[in-house]
Amino acid sequence: MHIHFLDPYQGGHSPIHRTDARVKLVLSVGFILTTALIPIGVWPIYVLLFAMVISFVILSGVGVGYVLKRAALAFPFVLAALPLIFTTPGLQLFSLTLGTWEIPVTLPGVERFFSIALKSWISVQAAILLTATTQFPDILTAMRAVRVPRLLVAIIGLMWRYLFVLADEALRLIRARAARSGEAEIPGHRKGGRIAWRAQTAGGMAGNLFLRSIERSDRIYVAMLSRGYDGEVRSMPLPKLEASNWIELILGGGILILLVVLSLLIWE
Amino acid sequence: MHHSIEIEGLTFSYPDGHEALNDVSLVIKPCEKVALVGPNGAGKSTLILHLNGILSGSGSVRVCGMKVGKDTLGRVRAMVGLVFQSPDDQLFSPRVYDDVAYGPLYQGLPLQTVQERVEESLAAVAMSDYSQRISHHLSMGEKKRIAIATVLSMKPEVLVLDEPTAGLAPRARRSLINLLHELPLTMLVSTHDMPLVKDLFPRMVILDQGRVVADGPTSVLMEDKELLDAHGLERPF
Amino acid sequence: MHHSIEIEGLTFSYPDGHEALNDVSLVIKPCEKVALVGPNGAGKSTLILHLNGILSGSGSVRVCGMKVGKDTLGRVRAMVGLVFQSPDDQLFSPRVYDDVAYGPLYQGLPLQTVQERVEESLAAVAMSDYSQRISHHLSMGEKKRIAIATVLSMKPEVLVLDEPTAGLAPRARRSLINLLHELPLTMLVSTHDMPLVKDLFPRMVILDQGRVVADGPTSVLMEDKELLDAHGLERPF
Amino acid sequence: MLLSPVAMHIPDGFLSVLVSIVLWIVSIVIVGYALKRVGKDLGERQVPLMGVLAAAIFAGQMLNFAVAGGTSGHLMGAAIATILMGPWAAILIMTSVVSIQALIFQDGGLLVLGANIFNMAIVGVAVAYMAYRTVLRITGNVKRGILIGGFVAAWFSIEIASLSVAMQLVFSGTSPAKLAIPAMAGVHALIGIGEGLITVGALAFLLSARPDLVKFGGTRPIGGRLVWLVGLLVTLALVIASPLASTRPDGLEWVAKQNGFLETARGPLYRIIPDYLVPGISSEALATIAAGILGTAIVLGVSLGVAYSRRNRQTSGG
């Protein structure tokens, strides 16, 4: 079984795919930071940010539909901001009546809510674009370049490698359980068992997975030792950033700073 | 009872678009024992997962005369015993007893019956002494037997096994083959173990790239060197 | 060069007291290819882990004329290439290239050499195009080959493999056998695959309960039905 | 959201920059310290063990059990990681899990990753450790104590971490306190029960299959007292502060302060760039139109660029 669907990378040869992962990581985070810095209700800048993301998505060729679909996955969290519409003080637009309750809807509330939702939506698209156009091992290299501790990078790299192996195992366990979750043709029997028993079974599956993982880590450790591992994390040196990479970084950074300044000017 | 399997025009693609089964049709009569062979990635496991509705493609799958679908899922799963390749995936409870009892407990049978079912099925695989053992500490061959017991306890009409002999030392393998030989059930077994096919299955089905490319008596197909070669198979010797 | 393995009076117990090897002695000459067989739990994997000092029992183990011990560990590990049963445990880096480069990198070789080593060893297993692939996207047979490349890149004198053919479909298995056949190295291979032993190894060693119970030409031992039976083995056909 | 069962991964855009950065700093310091600690305790073993266990926690989150009416119970894993590996290693494991979820699955944002690490890897683990140790202290290191401790640790880690999330949303002005806090606390009190049950199931499995793995019931990890204290303080602080915060009419005073900060930053900017340099753009309607035109231009330019590069490639490819 393969749970490749876990891997968001979409192969391709676009200029975005070919850009150095370090540049992409820094600019993506910079972009998200910029988005976060733009104050509430500065719509023109939001439009610009959105245009930027969509441009890059089109340029990358991963498909606008793909990005929008994945971006929708992060949407439920918007519920957390929804109450703002009703609770932010300010000019009342209209009010909803729910039974005996009168709930006022205010202009600043609506503005606040849509700003947050829009900023979040734009940011998530940037992150999706990053992962869809960058192989994870390259993101690991980029993490090293921005000085994430080597040890942590090594751990995360190993986790990523075994994610797919173990997710497959989990999937097989789930299938095995489903295969034995049958009903007899005896009317009047309550099928499925008690909740505590079902939880115990699921817990058993989790325990099983941990146990096998710990034992697997022993085997991996032996395999690493056999190839000279001594506890120190060593890796190929980072390739040098070329002049063109620096230009991309400076140009991108400049545009982002410009956007922040512009937004502060527009914001009233 | 109809302990039969009837598959008609089954086509299935994985969510990523990969077409794993392409217009597969296959009828297995009550108490027939059939081997399913083919190269890695042929679609054997995918086909097997359709037999109790874990996957569902277009086309029709009927088990024991019942069409596999949303509303029959529960009953179909009670009738088809699926044993996966790795017993480690099948045995998710700490103790052998809990695992063999899972199916009957899920069906909501009374405890008395559950108890009896567990004893019977452990006896059927000659592992009666093992009920209180911890599954994790058993040998591969023992685990395989217990895995079979976990589905026997559901009193299935049809037994479906995915690569039952993989990873077994010769003796454990032999003893498993003898066990399968004695179980009086309709059986569909996917395997790479060509000698096993020759020993145990009068009929074999060759799957390649999601299609049935041959279906007939083992004795005949095994002699067709060209056919076997074309699909990455080998004669037992 | 002495690409030899000399084991003398090796005895080993696991920390829980289980005695896994009992007075094992074995000499393998340069470029000899030897099969290690025996039932599950015989101690095959345990013996193999002694060859590069991951386990160490009493008795002496000499590899390429060097006694395996604390101070020779680094050099011994560079000379013995160990390939484990599951390639998933052996390929622990996200990308094929990183995995094959791992050994040379830890030996502290200059980058230029590391690069060359990677290319050579991928070429040796006929997987040159795979260096930028992601390990988990490979098929089982491909993974096995890459696993062998990861140790070839260390330019070992001795190759030790634990159950190399388990879980492979016939064609992938055949291609692996051909590959092993062509590698001009001293080789010790633990396996349950008796036809493989017959095809590839002129000499076989039978281990049972931690002891060497037979050691001789494969053609002779394979005929001794009683011996094989007594140790849970079977003739290939 | 698809893969993470618990609505606890904050996406980008929901936390203010100030809150995000403060929590990044706190998380970096604590994770850095944990790296050192674990390095000392485990040495060479740590990379394979931490990496594989992190993957196991991730995969374990896929396992669920039906509760009722189509809902299901899930595992988050901070408690079980803490109980199996001790607090420092658990912090690293959960940090890896949360990072991968953000980096690959957009489950949680990048700018707010520091906050998500803080909530799930640091608060979750410290609280789980505190609860587990406390229960074991009372019951003694027996099987029943371990199981009860597992349940309590799992429930507390979920509940307190969710309060931490709620407070951050309130401080960022994203969610009003009087709704966010009770809602988060209520939902996660239920989710916590699922987490607790499944954690107990996993512990029961491990206790019968490999009791030696459920180890630190007996031996205390180094620095455990510190974690216990931190866990206790975090729990107390959140348990006391949340009801207080949720009785305020709104949590926006703090937000107003942050906006004031931006306002003061804007003052000098206006002085540097006088109004006449960007004539008309101070009018919002015009600005929106300008942005729209500029945006369209960008998209158009890029599309043309793509078409051009495609054609180039095709001609060069033959």
Ligand SMILES: Nc1ncnc2c1ncn2[C@@H]1O[C@H](COP(=O)(O)OP(=O)(O)OP(=O)(O)O)[C@@H](O)[C@H]1O
């Ligand atoms: N979850 C999945 N998503 C996408 N493709 C899959 C998935 N599982 C299997 N496949 C693909 O479907 C095809 C059939 O796979 P299947 O596992 O049925 O083969 P098989 O005949 O059982 O092979 P093997 O002998 O190796 O077990 C393969 O090409 C495989 O790569």
Ligand SMILES: Nc1ncnc2c1ncn2[C@@H]1O[C@H](COP(=O)(O)OP(=O)(O)OP(=O)(O)O)[C@@H](O)[C@H]1O
């Ligand atoms: N870590 C361990 N602790 C205790 N006992 C062990 C350990 N590993 C293996 N053993 C025991 O040592 C004996 C030899 O095991 P080993 O893995 O070497 O067998 P093997 O010949 O490789 O078997 P197989 O063919 O199943 O791989 C077995 O009885 C096994 O149970």
Ligand SMILES: [Mg+2]
């Ligand atoms: Mg299969």
Ligand SMILES: [Mg+2]
């Ligand atoms: Mg072994």
